[in-house]
Amino acid sequence: MPQHLIDKLERFTRLSDEDRQVLKALARKVRLIEAGVDIIQEGDRPETVNLFLDGWACRYKQLEDGRRQIVAFFVPGDLCDIHIYVLREMDHAIAAITPVRLATVPREILLDTMDRHPRITRALWWESLVNAAIQREWTVNIGRRTALERLAHLFCELFLRLRAVGLAEGSTCPFPLTQLELADATGLTNVHVNRTLKEMRNAGLILLKSRQLTVPDLAALQKAALFNPNYLHLEREGAHLSANA
Structure with a gap:
């Protein structure tokens, strides 16, 4: 279904x-x-x-x-x-x-x-x-953001996308991606991803454990990522088309 x-x-x-x-x-x-x-x-x-x-x-x-x-x-x-x-x-x-x-x-x-x-x-x-x-935001991510901003931005995006379809519980969502996959998505080396993830953990921005991502403070992660969620258009912009509207 x-x-x-x-x-x-x-x-x-x-x-x-x-x-x-x-x-x-x-x-x-x-x-x-x-x-x-x-x-x-x-x-x-x-x-x-x-x-x-x-x-x-x-x-x-x-x-x-x-x-x-x-x-x-x-x-x-x-x-x-x-x-x-x-x-x-x-x-x-x-x-x-x-x-x-x-x-x-x-x-x-x-x-x-x-x-x-x-x-x-x-x-x-x-x-x-x-x-x-x-896709446009990913282009900006690779072209202009720092390593920490790239990873933080990707985490924010995936967390919000998963939450929108009911797959996040509180501040935690599934996260099966490996460091190599993160590197291939952000244009970084595996070593650079490893180092940046440690920096993010030490700053309390994320927790990665057992293929789960926990975001203790979403606002702080968004600030670190220079993240603006408007490109995801999740605020029912088609409300005028709603059934029984």
């Missing part, structure tokens, strides 16, 4: 019971992917849209010599590009970081859903625009 997607879209607009049932019906065909396995590879022809139900994944580009840049993380509730099937072939790869359960949505079903349900369509447009905003 794509409850996390429903929770996410309702950060934009309140859905009707019919909308929720339609979204639940998208998860008819489910795939299980082992950790470390590519879900789709560069050069593949995309035929379906992937909806992440459980687990974490990443979007990445890899150079010929093996160096990798992670350009996005997927968490439960995320859709992998609602119009990806327009492309002839993938220009990047997507890999499972943890075991992943995802729904594969055929283009015909998604297009029919969007034709028949305008509120869902606008919510999916919002989801696409937020993804583009996140």
Whole structure:
């Protein structure tokens, strides 16, 4: 059941019971992917849209010599590009970081859903625009922020994204990322990430333990990251479209 997607879209607009049932019906065909396995590879022809139900994944580009840049993380509730099937072939790869359960949505079903349900369509447009905003913020992160600011910003973003879909409890959320994955996402070396994480722990900004992230003081972490959450657009900007509004 794509409850996390429903929770996410309702950060934009309140859905009707019919909308929720339609979204639940998208998860008819489910795939299980082992950790470390590519879900789709560069050069593949995309035929379906992937909806992440459980687990974490990443979007990445890899150079010929093996160096990798992670350009996005997927968490439960995320859709992998609602119009990806327009492309002839993938220009990047997507890999499972943890075991992943995802729904594969055929283009015909998604297009029919969007034709028949305008509120869902606008919510999916919002989801696409937020993804583009996140990509812009990642560019700023790598291009202009310091090592500590980069990591702190990523932690703030992931914490808020997980909280928005009901996957944070208080100040703690799941966090299965390794130091190498953090390095590949922030343009830092593994050694630099290790040193910066120690600095953040010593400052009381974060606690990483047992694949969990705890943020004792979110405001302090946001200040350290120069973090402005407005790019995540989580304040129900589509309230005027809400069911029974």
